[in-house]
């Protein structure tokens with residue numbers, strides 16, 4: 057009976073990995089589409105959303121079925137809680153990728169690629185990949201590294217604001233387009249927060265203690 | 281948190297001179313007005329430990345016990361202890377319901393009568409209160425003179441609990457009290473256990489981990505005579521500390 061339970065939990069993890077790769081794909085396509093003005097690719101991101109929602113829902117359903125069937129405890133219980141919450145975070149990140157794709161479809165002006173925006177997106181993707189690797193290897197240290205990376209995402213966000221300010225001052229006609237790009241920076245910042253949540257779930261699942269990402273982040277004093 | 285009702289200190293127990301110890305160095309607090317569950321694979325010493333708490337192991341001729349067992353600070357193994365009085369204060373309910381071959385009423389009245397109760401109206405009151413506490417009054421009130429064996433298994437077990445309660449114990453020890461019961465009767469006994477802790481201190485052995493998780497405040501995990509882990513039930517079943525506890529409760533044992 058327990059071999060069955062282990063197998064089912066493993067297969068749930070593999071669905072999380074699948075969801076993780078769909079999410080990564082959505083995010084990287086959204087960022088590429090934005091910086092290359094590729095509206096077809098942006099539309100592809102919108103179309104991919106349903107599959108993600110479906111998979112996330114399936115992960116939820118199966119998790120609850122396993123809870124009902126096995127009344128799991130300890131690691132098993134934490135793993136199922138983690139799956140439910142990770143599916144939610146991954147689905148939210150895809151929703152954010154969709155929002156970025158919508159901005160691309162909306163943009164009617166061409167603004168030269170920003171030095172900070174694409175790297176910001178890449179950083180979030182890197183965090184996501186690291187979180188998934190941490191889950192695969194059950195590696196708390198790797199998951200904790202995700203937290204610190206979120207600081208860099210915040211730095212890029214500041215960089216985007218500065219760049220756009222300069223652009224608007226030089227060319228006031230680009231103001232509305234710039235505002236949309238500011239939205240994108242905000243979205244990526246939130247995506248980073250969701251990846252941080254993921255990493256927290258992974259730590260809890262593996263080690264059983266609730267780590268607070270804030271502990272691994274820069275303090276306000278260090279920021280001054 | 282309530283204070284400890286019973287305490288064991290470095291308790292060792294062997295069934296005979298040459299037998300390996302059935303309990304090794306068990307130190308534990310059993311808190312007042314709470315339910316403490318003992319879990320672990322069969323043969324790990326749960327029942328042995330439970331029986332040490334009211335000296336039921338005295339019946340085993342060659343048994344050796346070292347260490348201390350305290351009830352409200354009093355060493356229950358000290359020579360001046362009156363064992364009959366101890367067993368009144370620390371009552372026991374067994375795995376299989378074992379009603380005496382008397383009427384329902386006589387089963388409950390048995391202990392109080394042994395202790396000297398004579399006044400029938402006082403005995404009636406004890407019988408009613410005990411059956412009420414055991415959640416059996418409504419079912420039994422109209423058939424108090426029926427044989428106890430005419431009750432269903434679940435009812436018989438609640439009768440045994442009523443019988444234990446009738447002598448006003450302070451601690452109730454239960455050794456797998458639902459293992460012979462169907463799920464509905466089990467649920468009723470579990471409900472009862474949770475209610476009993478208001479007035480009593482309860483220690484329960486169960487081979488059913490979900491049952492421990494449902495009814496207890498504190499869980500103790502035994503393995504080969506050792507107390508491996510002991511703590512709040514909510515912690516044991518979500519984030520146990522010892523890998524052996526984890527392996528056992530998730531069913532990855534051995």
Ligand SMILES: Nc1ncnc2c1ncn2[C@@H]1O[C@H](COP(=O)(O)OP(=O)(O)O)[C@@H](O)[C@H]1O
Pocket residue numbers: 295302320321322323324325326327328329340
């Ligand atoms: N009356 C007895 N005489 C000799 N050995 C016993 C007796 N009762 C139990 N044992 C031994 O003590 C160990 C613990 O048994 P027990 O306390 O009944 O375990 P549990 O209740 O956890 O299943 C086992 O190895 C068992 O064989």
Ligand SMILES: [Mg+2]
Pocket residue numbers: 326327328455485
């Ligand atoms: Mg036993």
